[in-house]
Amino acid sequence: xxxxxxxxxxxxxxxxxxFGLQNVVAPHHNLLGQEGAGLALTAAxxxxxxxxxxxxxxxxxRAAFEFALHFxxxxxxxxxxxxxxxxxxxxxxADAKTTIEAARLRLILCxxxx
Numbered sequence: 151x152x153x154x155x156x157x158x159x160x161x162x163x164x165x166x167x168x169f170g171l172q173n174v175v176a177p178h179h180n181l182l183g184q185e186g187a188g189l190a191l192t193a194a195x196x197x198x199x200x201x202x203x204x205x206x207x208x209x210x211x212r213a214a215f216e217f218a219l220h221f222x223x224x225x226x227x228x229x230x231x232x233x234x235x236x237x238x239x240x241x242x243x244a245d246a247k248t249t250i251e252a253a254r255l256r257l258i259l260c261x262x263x264x
Contacts (some may be wrong), residue, residue: 211250
């Protein structure tokens, strides 16, 4: 039975429902793991993939940054100077690089703690 839609901050296009199952009986031979240990089994299944999602996310951010940096260094957009020489563009790129490096460091620290 549908209980509620979980609020996924920033991901508005996806409905993430929470279901509640009542009076469901499964044969003992169909159980995965021990009865009542489903949450621990699910957490263990996704623990390894969470790091991979983070790594791919940082890699994607770094690739996008390199593209944006190259664009800013080469494009003049009707002016004489490349757009990277505009103060706002430089600040935006610096903020992006700081965010990327912070995410990268967090992944490194998390992998060392595990």
